[in-house]
Amino acid sequence: MRFQGPPGTDRSNGDEETQVGHVPVLADEVISVLSPASGSLQIDATLGGGGHTERILEATDPDGRLLGLDADGAAIARVRARLTRFGERLVLRQANFRELGAVAPDAGFTAVDGCLFDLGLSSFQLADHGRGFGIRTGGPLDMRFDPSVGVPAAELLATLDTDELTALFRRYGEEPNARRIARAVVEARSTAAVSTAEELAALAERVAAAPPRGRRRIHPATRVFQALRIAVNDELGALESGLAAAVDLLRPGGRLVVLSYHSLEDRIVKRFFQAERKGCTCPPEAPICVCGRQPRLRLVTRPSLTASAAEVAGNPRARSARLRAVERLAAA
Secondary structure (H helix, E strand, C coil): CCCCCCCCCCECCCCCCCCCCCCCCCCCHHHHHHHHCCCCCEECCCCCHHHHHHHHHHHHHHHCCCEEEEECHHHHHHHHHHCCHHHEEEEEEEEEEHHHHHHHHHCCCCCEEEEEECCCCHHHHHCCCCCCCCCCCCCCCCCCCCCCCCHHHHHHHHHCHHHHHHHHHHHHHCCCHHHHHHHHHHHHHCCCCCCCHHHHHHHHHHCCCCCCCCCCCCCCCCHHHHHHHHHHCCCHHHHHHHHHHHHHHHHEEEEEEEECHHCCCCCCCCHHHHHHCCCCCCCCCCCCCCCCCCCEEECCCCEEEECHHHHHHHCCHHHCCEEEEECCCCCC
């Protein structure tokens, strides 16, 4: 749950929509921490525009292989056409990373040396006028990564009541004006459905309170769009499942690298890593461990890595990126 291209990055929350390209965020740091070697097996669980995939395949030349996943079929087709030079070294599957545990072994990736999650949404999706991801791009409010799965965002806006919309905006967007915006949506739909990105953005801008003095202003609809997208795609649930599958697939010494872009997903990553480093799940009052669970991970990054000032200057969306990485321990 994620952007390509100057002046953008590989992933974003969707407020700063600019040109579409292929410049992955924190690319050097990802390669340094992931440490892909020639002949290794790697997974890019969030293919996007293929920027990180390309760098990883170059680093694993001549015989390293990579499995690339994306729920968006358009992303698969785009990367397949752009990275043909890697031939059979690049294996692509249209799948949500929550399916990683089944998809990877089926593709021949049963024990891997590295796995990357670059969470969020791609600039290509932001530029898609047909799905309403972008505040400024506009279009019908669909927001599904895979249009064949789930219900569109417009349906949530049309069917949830004020309390349910308020809870959604607060939980997934941490939106301080959640109730005010929810009420406005319910009031507006009594006349006509809120069905396009332009309509939702204008509504949020009209009713949202001004930010505190001195705080950087983002578009008032940014957190609402984030909340709807997360809910439509069950991004946080998918992340928990995907991380667990990735650790199961890592061979000892293999590394898992995660780039997150907002506090909700970063919190999940941080807590997951902490639990897998601790191992034992027995309550603190237990005199001895009875669960038998051993630590499976060690931290590679302490603290997490963020983009340099130079990268943020060239890629404004990189300002919120946070990189965390762990390494799989050998079984005790």
